[in-house]
Structure formats: structure tokens, C-alpha cells
Amino acid sequence: MKGSALSVIMFLFVLVSSHAETRDSIYVMHNGQTVFKASMAQIDSVSFVNSFYMPLAKAMAKDPRFGLFNEALRVTGWADYINQMPLEDPTFDPKADQRAIMTHTVPEERPTARKIGFTILAPSDESLAKFTACPACPNGVHSLADLENLATFYYRDVYNHDADFITDYTDKKHYLNRFIAYHCFDRTTTASRFIKDYATPHHFPQYDMFEYLEPLLEQSLVEVQLDRDCVLPNSQYGLLNSQGDTTKAVLFSEAINKPDSGYSLNGYYHEISAPLLFTEALIADLSSKRLRMDIASFFPELVTNNMRGNNPTAIAGVMGKTHAYLLPNNYLENISLSGSTRMAYLGACAAYEDYQGDEFYFRGPYDVTLKTLSIPSGTYEVRMGYQPTAYRGKVLFYVDGVQVGDTVNLSLLANDPEIGWEEPGRNPEDPYGFKNDSLLRTRGYMKGPSSFYCFGHWYGYDADNARLSRQSLRKIIGTFTFTEFKPHTFSIQSVLSVSGDTQLMIDYMEFVPVPLLETEGID
Numbered sequence: 001m002k003g004s005a006l007s008v009i010m011f012l013f014v015l016v017s018s019h020a021e022t023r024d025s026i027y028v029m030h031n032g033q034t035v036f037k038a039s040m041a042q043i044d045s046v047s048f049v050n051s052f053y054m055p056l057a058k059a060m061a062k063d064p065r066f067g068l069f070n071e072a073l074r075v076t077g078w079a080d081y082i083n084q085m086p087l088e089d090p091t092f093d094p095k096a097d098q099r100a101i102m103t104h105t106v107p108e109e110r111p112t113a114r115k116i117g118f119t120i121l122a123p124s125d126e127s128l129a130k131f132t133a134c135p136a137c138p139n140g141v142h143s144l145a146d147l148e149n150l151a152t153f154y155y156r157d158v159y160n161h162d163a164d165f166i167t168d169y170t171d172k173k174h175y176l177n178r179f180i181a182y183h184c185f186d187r188t189t190t191a192s193r194f195i196k197d198y199a200t201p202h203h204f205p206q207y208d209m210f211e212y213l214e215p216l217l218e219q220s221l222v223e224v225q226l227d228r229d230c231v232l233p234n235s236q237y238g239l240l241n242s243q244g245d246t247t248k249a250v251l252f253s254e255a256i257n258k259p260d261s262g263y264s265l266n267g268y269y270h271e272i273s274a275p276l277l278f279t280e281a282l283i284a285d286l287s288s289k290r291l292r293m294d295i296a297s298f299f300p301e302l303v304t305n306n307m308r309g310n311n312p313t314a315i316a317g318v319m320g321k322t323h324a325y326l327l328p329n330n331y332l333e334n335i336s337l338s339g340s341t342r343m344a345y346l347g348a349c350a351a352y353e354d355y356q357g358d359e360f361y362f363r364g365p366y367d368v369t370l371k372t373l374s375i376p377s378g379t380y381e382v383r384m385g386y387q388p389t390a391y392r393g394k395v396l397f398y399v400d401g402v403q404v405g406d407t408v409n410l411s412l413l414a415n416d417p418e419i420g421w422e423e424p425g426r427n428p429e430d431p432y433g434f435k436n437d438s439l440l441r442t443r444g445y446m447k448g449p450s451s452f453y454c455f456g457h458w459y460g461y462d463a464d465n466a467r468l469s470r471q472s473l474r475k476i477i478g479t480f481t482f483t484e485f486k487p488h489t490f491s492i493q494s495v496l497s498v499s500g501d502t503q504l505m506i507d508y509m510e511f512v513p514v515p516l517l518e519t520e521g522i523d
Helices: 002-017 045-052 056-060 064-075 078-084 125-130 144-158 175-181 280-286 300-304 434-442
Strands: 025-030 033-039 118-123 209-213 222-226 267-272 291-294 324-327 335-337 342-346 359-363 367-371 378-386 394-399 402-409 445-447 473-482 489-496 503-506 508-513
Touching (some): 056 064, 056 078, 056 267, 064 118, 064 175, 064 267, 078 175, 144 175, 209 291, 378 503, 394 473, 434 445, 489 503
Parallel strands (some): 118 267
Antiparallel strands (some): 209 222, 291 508, 324 342, 342 359, 359 503, 378 473, 378 508, 394 489
């Protein structure tokens, strides 16, 4: 804990300062490594404590394994950006929200802060020296000039040579700047929070899981794959940008969750096995597969403030282990809500029939607009995964501000005649439910995926998987052509309550390339 560490630090300072005449520097060791070194002539007790807990990029700059990456982080300006960012949102007042608490399987909690943090994925000098896959650096990367050549080789084609004559490293279009930005994220993420902690018991282990993250490089995406059969070192933390081939994946290395014991004020850095690259090949791969995105992945604040991923075994109904959060309407940057909308994030829990065990839950005459992650250009079928109940009400959908279709009744259970769901295996003329799948599609719906289930069997969720559940549906929003690799907005507006309450839950969204529809599986 930081408090106990500070006590030890102050005690050490008093002891060591008495020997200042015979000792030039003070060292702090952790697990056999020097995590802090400073000249005794330059510090007093206060500055010592302040400098011990330092911003992420400043802490990383002291790690000799990453000399070249640190130099690039500095010259591109990203080190200053990370170091100078406030640790918390100074406008957030935890006492301002006086709304009544609801109970789900546990009472809701209110956030006590709105922390701001970062995560850096960095190849070491040793890994860069061994990276010979780039034709511009056939003998590996050994200098800043080599790193710039590597960045130029991969990014000039992705960005149509738009920075060929830019020489200012701090210009966000500069190829080296883009290279560094793609390794940095605006969230405080331990290695296990890239994907491992989201693989709750809801998800069947025979299916791979995918997570998507948006780095500081705008209009880009990093894919993390949990390959259940992969036995590569540290693959349990996910394969980065594998493009369906484990030999192409970037892996976490041994030096993860640095600096040790939270000595950074605002994040972590992790060593990776090779440079992480946003390439034309990666874009082609992303635009050719179904992108299933848990709604929580749209909001970095949930990770930074330790709300998402803090219950990987999805224990239900146990205060301190199960969590539900009542969030102020301005807490998340990538969502806008009407004043009458009440927003809660229900963390992973055995009680829910959800993709990663968690969901967003809204009440009131809601009007919700989400900003998605960046989606590659292409023509997609866009879907929303949800659970219907009698309280959902009738809604209108909007994509990028344009109304899509007519009013939709989210209160209808899957087996309502207007939807027409049949449990696969019950109709002898349609033993696998494929004919019924076709019927549902003509009405704008799909069954839930076969890859997860409610393992806690709460609230009547007793199906063997979500495909077999009348309480799980995918609503087909429509088919859209996106001309740029960028985020989009998705809005849901309540227009009529069909009960004494008005609720909405959203689990995940899917972006499916139209050519894939003929061969898409039921998972």
C-alpha cells in the first residue's frame, strides 16, 4: 500500500540523511532492483516523497531497458503529455450526486474520484535490436534514426505519404509520433486488464475472445486476442494484433506492470516482444472480421478507476467482490445522456447472461448517445446485444445522428410472435434452428451467441447458452457504409414506456462486414 510505503520511505530518509556527508545518493530497492535513486544534495523529505511517486513517463525514463523508446517518447512530446496530465479530474465532486442507491445483486457504489491515467506498451532496446522484419532496418533498430526509418516505412503508406515533409517530431502527423502514439493508451491498465480479467466463466473456453482498444493514435485500433490453445510465453495476457496467426502476434514480455508496486502516479508500462504496428495488413484483417465489442470497452475511465475487470471470477451478491456503480451523467467522456437518464455500470457478475458478465443499465425516459471505438472503413451490418424485459419500452435508433427505421419495441421477449424465436432443437423440421435464424433476420433480429451463458442461473437464466435463451437477443440496427477508419455515434431514445418503468440495458455491439454474413458462425 502506498501509505505504508511512504512511512518506510520517510523512516529511511531520516536514517540515510544523517550520513549525507559520506553518501552521495540515496537508493530505494524493491525485489532486488533499484526503483529510486537521487542525490542527497538535491532533496529534502518532502521533495523525496514527491519524486518517489512520479508520473509514468518519468518513471519509465529511469528504466535502462527502454533507452531508445524513452528517447522517442521524449522527442515526440508524448512524455511531457503524459507527465503533465492531472492525476484526477479537478471538477469531479463525489458528494454532488445525491440520488438514491439501487440494489442489483449488491447495492450500487458511487465513484470516489475520476482518476486519469496512461499505459505504455514498449519494446526494449534488446527487442528492437533483434527486430529485422522491417526492410528499412534489415539489421535491426539501434538508434532513433533507425526507429524513424521503421515508422516511416510502415506509416507512410497507411497515411498516403501525408507526412513525408514533416520534420517536427511533435507534430501528430509525423510518422515517428504516430508510431509512439500507437503504443500509448489513455487508461491505467495492468497486463491482466487487456483481456485476461474479462474472460469470466460466462464465456466458454472453446471459443477465443477478442478485445479492442483505442490508443492515443487517433482513428486506429489495437486488437487483443485470448487464444485458448496458445502456449506462447505470457499469451494468457493476450495476443496483440495477431491477424489470425500466432506467429505474427506481439506478446507481453516478462517486464510487466512496471514500475513495481505502483511507484508511478498515473499508470503502468509493459514490455512487449516487438514493435506494435498499425499497418495496411492489420487494417485489412480488422475490416474482414466480425468486431464484437463489449460496451464497457468504449470507456477508458472504467479501467483507470478500477471498475471494469475487478471481479474476474464474476462472484455474485458479495459486497466487496461484486460491484455495481451509479455513475454521474458526465463521468464518461464517450457517452452523452439526457438529464432524465440514470446510468449504472454493473460489473461482471454470475447473475447476468452477458458476454463478459457486465452490462450498462439505464433508467428513466432515457436518451443515450454512445461514441464507439474507431471502425475500419467498409460496409457493415451493425447490431446491439441486449436482454429484453417488459420494462425496456419503445425506442428510436440513430447512427451518426441519422434516424434508422421506425420505433422498435425492446420489451418483447424473443419468443413473442412479432419476433418469432424458437429454441433450437424443439422443432423437428428445423433441428438446428437455422430456418428460424432466417426468419428472425427478416424481422431485424438474431438469437444470442452460443459462446456464453449465465453460469449463475439467476433471474430465470437457465439456458445452456445465450443462443438457446429467449432472454437474449441481437437487434440488427441496419447496414451502413463507413468511408473512413473512425469512431461513430449510436443513439437510443426512449419514446414510449409500456410499463410503469422505463429501462435499457446494453451488453455489446457487433460490426459485421456484409461479405461475412453468409459464413458467420453461431458463436
